[in-house]
Amino acid sequence: MRGREDEWTGLMRSAMAGDDAAYHRLLRAVTPVLRAAARRGLARAGQPPDQAEDIVQEILLAVHLKRHTWDSEAPFAPWLFAIGRNKLIDMLRRRGRRIFVNIDDFAETLPGEVPQETASAGEVASQLNTLPQRQRDVLQSIAVDSTSIKDTAAKYSMSEGAVRVALHRGLAALTAKLRDQ
Amino acid sequence: MDTDQLIRSLAADNAHRAPRVGAMLTMALLVAAPLSILIFATFLGVRHDVMSAMHNPFFDMKFAVTLSLAIPAIIVSLHLSRPEALLRGWGWLLLLPVGLLAVAIGSEAMMAPAMPMTMRLMGKNSRVCLFAIPAMSLPLLAGALFGLRHGAPSHPALAGALAGLVSAGLAATLYASHCTDDSPLFVATWYTLATALVTAIGALVGARVLRY
Numbered sequence: 001m002r003g004r005e006d007e008w009t010g011l012m013r014s015a016m017a018g019d020d021a022a023y024h025r026l027l028r029a030v031t032p033v034l035r036a037a038a039r040r041g042l043a044r045a046g047q048p049p050d051q052a053e054d055i056v057q058e059i060l061l062a063v064h065l066k067r068h069t070w071d072s073e074a075p076f077a078p079w080l081f082a083i084g085r086n087k088l089i090d091m092l093r094r095r096g097r098r099i100f101v102n103i104d105d106f107a108e109t110l111p112g113e114v115p116q117e118t119a120s121a122g123e124v125a126s127q128l129n130t131l132p133q134r135q136r137d138v139l140q141s142i143a144v145d146s147t148s149i150k151d152t153a154a155k156y157s158m159s160e161g162a163v164r165v166a167l168h169r170g171l172a173a174l175t176a177k178l179r180d181q
Numbered sequence: 182m183d184t185d186q187l188i189r190s191l192a193a194d195n196a197h198r199a200p201r202v203g204a205m206l207t208m209a210l211l212v213a214a215p216l217s218i219l220i221f222a223t224f225l226g227v228r229h230d231v232m233s234a235m236h237n238p239f240f241d242m243k244f245a246v247t248l249s250l251a252i253p254a255i256i257v258s259l260h261l262s263r264p265e266a267l268l269r270g271w272g273w274l275l276l277l278p279v280g281l282l283a284v285a286i287g288s289e290a291m292m293a294p295a296m297p298m299t300m301r302l303m304g305k306n307s308r309v310c311l312f313a314i315p316a317m318s319l320p321l322l323a324g325a326l327f328g329l330r331h332g333a334p335s336h337p338a339l340a341g342a343l344a345g346l347v348s349a350g351l352a353a354t355l356y357a358s359h360c361t362d363d364s365p366l367f368v369a370t371w372y373t374l375a376t377a378l379v380t381a382i383g384a385l386v387g388a389r390v391l392r393y
Contacts, residue, residue, distance in 0.1 A: 015195060024192035031184055057187050064191040066333040066393060068199040069263045082265035086335055090392075125182045143182055143190035167190065168197045179392060 004029075005077040012076045016067070027060060034059050034084055037106050041088045051091060053121035059087045061124075061175045081106050094181070127177040135170030138163055199331070202262045206255070206328030210351070213324030217317040217352060225313060225359040234363070242285045243357035243368055250278040250376070251350025258325070258343035262332025268339065275346070285365035296364075304362030307371045313359070314352050314375035315382075321348035322383055326390055333393045341387010345380035352379075 008026060015023035038052040038059075062083050070079045085106040128136060134156075141152040149167070153160045234240040253274035260266050294301070304310075325344035334340035353372050362368075 018196070020192050020195045023195045024188065027188040027191060028185075031188065053184060056184055057182075060184070060187060060191060062333065062393060064194065065199075066264070068201060068331075069333045071263065074265075078265045079263070082335055083333065086264060086393075121182075121184070124187060128182060139190055142193050143186040146186075146189060149193055164194070164196065167194050171190065171194055175393075 005075060008080070009076040012067075012070065013072055016070075016072055027063075030063075030080060031056060031060070034080075037081075037084060038088060041092075041106065045092050047092070047095065051095075054123045055084075055087055055091050057121045057124045058091070058175075058178055059084050061171060061178070062087060065172060065175055090179075123178060123181070124174060127174050127181070130177060131170055131173055134158075135166050135173060138166040139170045139174075142167060202329065202332040203259050205331040206259065206325065209324035209328035210321060210347075213320040214351075216320035217355065220313075220317050220320075221355045221359070225309075225356070227358045228361055230361075231358065234361075237363055239285065239289065239363040239365060240357075242281070242365065243360075243363060244354060246278045246281050246285070246365075246368060247350050247353040247357055247372070249281055250275075251347055251354060253277055254343055254346035254350055258329060258340060258347055259332075261334050261336070261340050261343060262329055264333045264335050266335070278350075282365055282369050286369060289365055298366065301362075301364035302366040302370055304360075304364065304367040304371070306360050306362050307367070310356065310360060310362075310367075310371040311375050311378075314349060314356050314372065315379050317352035317355055318345075318348040318375075318379040321351050322379060322386075324348075326383070326386060329387075329391060330393075332391075334391055337391035338384045338388035340391045342380050342384040344387055345383025346376065348383070349376040349379040 008030060011022045011026035011029070015026055034056050035052055038055040039049045042049050042052055042055075059080075063080060066083070070076065088106065128139065131139070137156060138152055138158075141147045141155060142149065147155065149160055149163050152158075153163045156163070158166070228234065257268070257271050257274055260271050261268065289301075322344055325347045326341065329340055329344055332340070353376065356372075362371075
């Protein structure tokens with residue numbers, strides 16, 4: 001547990017220093033843990049686990065957009081799990097659930113082995129369709145078609161800077177729509 | 182979109198760097214401050230006997246009290262803009278102005294009073310105080326909330342209340358230079374009421390706008 005969390009902190013420091021590959025590795029490493037915690041949180045609240053992936057994606061978006069609030073001298077896991085806890089509570093509230101479960105131990109006593117898998121979620125996908133055309137195209141190209149920023153720029157005859165701006169605005173807009181839905 | 186695809190798009194956006202919450206809060210307060218100062222200059226202004234008032238320790242004490250509210254409130258609000266932060270261990274900073282006021286009230290009580298207690302408490306400006314501090318707070322409150330929106334507070338209403346304390350502390354600092362009531366009893370009563378009002382507004386608005 002300790003070793004895993006120290007590794008996350010190291011990866012996040014590298015990510016903040018500009019290492020995109022470390023950032024990608026970190027997000028992939030935390031996702032199964034978040035998924036298991038989200039499922040368990042939903043189960044405890046008497047909710048079906050099929051919304052777990054929506055929670056995971058919301059957590060990942062919040063982690064991304066709020067990573068400047070992480071203090072690089074502090075361990076990464078408590079910061080991550082605090083966001084996870086918030087997003088789980090938000091989701092339960094939106095579903096009109098009274099929070100009677102103790103959610104203070106989000107991701108605390110997780111099994112060591114968690115399955116590696118990826119899953120789709122409905123909410124991000126459906127909000128994606130409400131974005132302005134350009135943001136949607138760029139997100140689609142980079143996320144779904146796995147095209148680089150450079151090739152996406154060529155594909156839509158945009159500058160790389162404009163692609164970066166559209167990508168960031170698209171992610172921020174998605175997050176805002178999920179929050180205010 | 183599956184989660185691996187979402188992660189790919191987040192990693193592609195890693196180059197985007199957001200400013201720190203402290204920088205955003207500072208900037209937003211600096212943008213809002215001229216509006217509050219404009220309200221102050223238009224409707225209130227510095228009191229006419231300010232040069233002689235400065236020799237009165239109770240006049241100076243008002244600024245110590247209001248700044249000991251505003252500055253710790255800024256520090257605590259920045260602390261709470263991190264998702265894992267707790268008020269525990271930091272909340273005592275917000276008791277500084279209360280302590281200062283208690284000391285001031287004690288020292289005034291030990292002096293031969295120039296006026297009876299009720300007159301010192303009621304003063305001449307209680308209504309102006311109750312209106313002017315919230316009015317000058319509003320631009321600063323909007324600024325503080327805008328700056329703190331950049332953070333990720335786990336308790337948005339609490340963070341909003343802190344934004345209220347920041348703005349009320351700063352507005353009260355301006356107001357203190359206008360008001361001729363210097364008794365700590367007056368400050369403890371009317372400044373506190375005005376601050377409570379602004380804090381409540383901050384908590385209500387913060388609960389909505391500080392969610393992330």
